[in-house]
Amino acid sequence: MYVEIKDLCFGYTNAKERTVRDFNLEIEQGEIISILGESGSGKSTVLRLLCGLEIPEKGTIHIAGRTMTDERTFVAPEKRGIGIVFQDYALFPHMTVYENVKFGLKAWKRKDRSRRVQEVLELVNMGDFSKRYPHELSGGQQQRIALARSLAPAPELLLLDEPFSNLDADLQVKIRNELKAILKKTGTTCIFVTHDREDSRALADRMVTMRDGASYDWDSLCTTREEESQKPELVRLK
Amino acid sequence: MKQVFRLFSFKAEGLVEKDVSSLNVLRRLPAYRNSWSILSLIIVILILVPNVTILFNFFTNKAENWDHITEYILPDLLKNTSLLIVFTGLLTIIIGTSLAWLISAYDFPMKRFFKWALILPLAIPPYIAGYTYNGILNYTGVIQTTLRNTWGIEVDQKYFDILNLPGAVFIFTLFLYPYVYTITRAFLANQSASLIENARLLGGSPLEVFFRVVLPISRGAVVGGVSLVLLEVLNDYGVVQYFGVPTFSTAIFQTWFGMNDLNSAIKLSATLMFIVFSILILEKLLRGRKKYASTTAKARPLRAVQLSRGRGWAVFSYCLIIFMLGFLIPLIQLVDWMFLTFEKVASPEFLTLIWNSLFVSLAGALLIVLFAVIIGNFARTHQSRLSKSAAKVTILGYSIPGAVIAVGISTVFIELDSGLSRFYESTGMESRLFLSTSLVILISSYIIRFLAIGYNSVESGFDKIGNKYTEASRMLGMNMTKTFFKVDVRMLRAPLISGFLLAFIEIIKELPLTLILRPFNFGTLSTNAFKYAGDEQIHEAALSSLIIVVISAAAVFIFHQVLEKESN
Structure with a gap:
């Protein structure tokens, strides 16, 4: 199992x-x-x-x-x-969408990181939002970012x-x-x-x-x- | 069959339960094996050791003068201490709650100014206020000179002598009431609106509302504030020494340095500690289960009622009188004396004093914030009895009077030094009391006494951000330490700064610890002011005092602004 x-x-x-x-x-x-x-x-x-x-x-x-x-x-x-999406997302308010998603990638090679961020952002249809801060997003958008963030480290x-x-x-x-x-x-x-x-x-x-x-x-x-x-x-x- | 199985499993459950609870400790151990919990425990032990030493020695060591002290001195100490506590307590309650109620419930001229100006007396340490008032009122002071020289009036000295117990109560009341005022006002402004508005609608007269509704519901806040006042009174050394009112602080100084009897000093300290604990227990009982924060989330601010012209000005005068007595008059007098003596006092040595004060305050405050953060982070990430008691111990030091901490920490450091004496010899150092005569002991004592101030601020910051960001970060692969620097610290900036500032002010004002534990020939602004005042050179004490007052007042002002911003 x-x-x-x-x-x-x-x-x-x-x-x-x-x-x-x-x-x-x-x-x-x-x-x-x-x-x-x-x-x-x-x-x-x-x-x-x-x-x-x-x-x-x-x-x-x-x-x-x-x-x-x-x-x-x-x-x-x-x-x-293990990746987790919390009920209230817990996106770091002092980081942009890009930084939030990149946060969990410290084990990845440096050059692969930004490619991976873009990849998971595309996956959740949020590719154009990487420079925004969490408070500038709607609830649904925040939810996708939280999902992307926890999916990023695979x-x-x-x-x-x-x-x-x-x-x-x-x-x-x-x-x-x-x-x-x-x-x-x-x-x-x-x-x-x-x-x-x-x-x-x-x-x-x-x-x-x-x-x-x-x-x-x-x-x-x-x-x-x-x-x-x-x-x-x-x-x-x- | 199933029935039987269920019965059996029920019994088995009961058995397993006991095993599990003991096993549980072992299972949880690995989670404690990190630098945060280990550091926290070390800090907690460092804080506990001096205090435990005192309590322990109370029952064991024999002291040569103890019989003499219990027979001739102790009754006096107890009498003076109780009188100071009772009267200062009553008067600060009257002034503190009345001001808090007037400011929260009514509109009158200059109310917005008084709202924060009435906190300012807290910026003047009571010992500075004490000798300033004595300087104003005595034979050569401004009042008597003016009466004599302008109108030729000679007054009876006994009406102007404040160097006695009532005088000390007067000083403590005027300069400590802000503790009651601020806590009660914060409560009334945020928590009480519906109750008070209901009482008003039900037709209660203003006085009725105050005595039958306001006072009972704010009991928790008032008790909280007044117990802070009483702890300050017990901590005080400067006022009672200058005013010649023997209390535990002065007696500890006297037995220790006058009679050279540390063991008696320890016994006195332990007695004082028992008094402090009784006050803390009494506070718990009086406050009951009521905390002074409301449980319901939506707290509506109380709407102020416009006062009629006459009444408005009456309230204005009341506030003005308290403000003048508690801040403006002593401040003006200090400025006046400062100009008189500036050239005499200001010297390169004086710069050293400023530097010394800044250095110990900065070092102390930085370490306090650092330790507070370590324990705070430990307490919130390990929700257990251990971490909760760590937090409680942190706060303990603030309730223990400076003289007591000084006795405890000296005992421990002298032991340490004698333990290290071999090491000193081998390195060829001359001093056998290296640690006990260095700045290490002074700064350690500041940390023990004021860690609570930094901790409260850090803890409320942690409460506000909660655990979710930390948990999110850990689930993304960052360990506790990395999480702390990448996530927590960034969000804690404001509480860290305010905790630092508060601790800084307390240290720069501090007197008893500094007097006892400073290295030989090491002076600070506060010891300098106290020394001049003690040598009947009140005017010369003004410059040091003013610097302390101005720094503290600026901080009080900044604080009020920060709090106002946050509540909006």
């Missing part, structure tokens, strides 16, 4: 109950997975655990054959080769945190379709979390539903839904 998450547990310091409880998931290379759940179900936390921005209490994460977290290992976020895994929540409805549908095309074109393995069933259906190859992580009800802990059958099916039984 390309991505393997086993028995992942995590609770925030101030919270009484764990946000993520025995979370299991396996993903194949090139798959687009959506994690569907209501707010507070712990879906964004799973992304943060994958990134290494939070440290799990228990469980293991393997990505592309590398162990990211287990009892002994903890790979720092910057060494995981990450092994791309994570999207509620990618459409800050866009209005028309734009949402348009960008959704474009995004699917871009991801398939680049062959990127992708996990995105959303609370919108429509988004999930339109974009994902496979859906995973997450409910109240503290629940002991095994059926709702972590299930996949095949799009056609709409029947709940257990991912893995212990």
Whole structure:
């Protein structure tokens, strides 16, 4: 398996109950997975655990054959080769679009960098905007730049945190379709979390539903839904 | 079968839970293995050691004069300290909250000017204010000379003598009330609009609104402000020494240097520390769970009511009197004395004093900002109990009086020096007390005492930018340090500058630490002013004092401008 998450547990310091409880998931290379759940179900936390921005209490994460977290290992976020688009994009306000996209390319050869920036900007149809600052862009444009920025270093895994929540409805549908095309074109393995069933259906190859992580009800802990059958099916039984 | 399995898994969960929590620490360890957390812990330990030393020695070391002190001196110290605290506390509350309320709720002549001018007394250190007022009021001062020479009136000296406890309260009140005023005003201006407008609509008279609504809701802010005032009073050495009111600060000086009994000084320091902690605990209790920031996001500024002509001018006069007493009168007097003595005082040696002051203030403030940034970055990237306590310790130093810090840090440095004595011998150095007599000890003490000021500023800056840019940068392959220089610092420019400025001012004004810990023959503007004043050469002290006041006042002004801009 390309991505393997086993028995992942995590609770925030101030919270009484764990946000993520025995979370299991396996993903194949090139798959687009959506994690569907209501707010507070712990879906964004799973992304943060994958990134290494939070440290799990228990469980293991393997990505592309590398162990990211287990009892002994903890790979720092910057060494995981994961790209993420945050819900509010987090474009650096003191850098232009060009500088933002180039930011993650320090491992690339100097002469390849600007070519790569231009390439991913073209990919998201923002080729003419490289000199602008983030605040000079609309919400949809910012979203594309954030996507371009995380795609630029060619990450092994791309994570999207509620990618459409800050866009209005028309734009949402348009960008959704474009995004699917871009991801398939680049062959990127992708996990995105959303609370919108429509988004999930339109974009994902496979859906995973997450409910109240503290629940002991095994059926709702972590299930996949095949799009056609709409029947709940257990991912893995212990 | 499934039922059984579920039951079993439930039990297993409970067992695993305990194991996990202990394992968890180990799992989190690798994330702490970076230079930021290690540096932070070192800094925190450096801050803690002197203070812990004092508390520890209180219970262990025997002091030769301690019995004598507890019997004859301590009751007096406790009496004076309580009187100073109670009366200064009450008076600053009255003046601070009344001014804050008038400025936030009403329009009257020159209100915009008073809004920031009423903070200016903070620019005059109380010890400078103290000898200036004594100089104005004493037999040779401007008031009595004018009365004598112009109208031939001889006054009874007892009405003009301020070198006593009420005089010290007068000085502390006038020059420390801005702490209550600024915090309460910020609260009233931003947080209270709907409550106060409702009270007005319900037909409350202005006085009713003030006592039944304004005071209760701003309790948290007032308590916060007044506890700062009390900590300043406990920290003070200059005023109480000059005014002849024995307190803990003066007693620590006296036992240490007069009786040469460091152990008694340590015991006194520990006692004072217990008083400080009681004040801090009392503050917590009084403030309750109310912080003085509202939780709701949309805070509407309070709309000011236009006062009638007569009332407007009455309020104007009240503000003017406080402003004159707290800033203008001492300032004019200092300028006058400065011209009288300028030629005598201004000399190449005086330039050295300025240079010394600038040097220690710059070095101290720079290090404070640097340390504040390191701990601040650690605290926000590792949300854990450890990082939170690191942040708390950082703030601790600000509440501990200068004399106490001086005792603690000296004890530690003398130990250090005796530990290093072999090393000194081998390098052929003459001094056995190299560290304890160098600038290192002085600047370290500034850092311990004022780190909180830099830290608060840096922390609020970090709060404002949040973690998202840092996280984005790390996900793009930059490590913490590179992220810090490429992303964080660029966004933190304003809070870094303001933290630096605030720390700089505090250090340039500082007296007790500088007096005790400065190297031999090393003077600063503040020690120079204090020395002249102590030698009955009040006029000669004016130049040093004025430089301090002008620098501080400029900073207060800049600060107000920055804050106004941000709130708009």
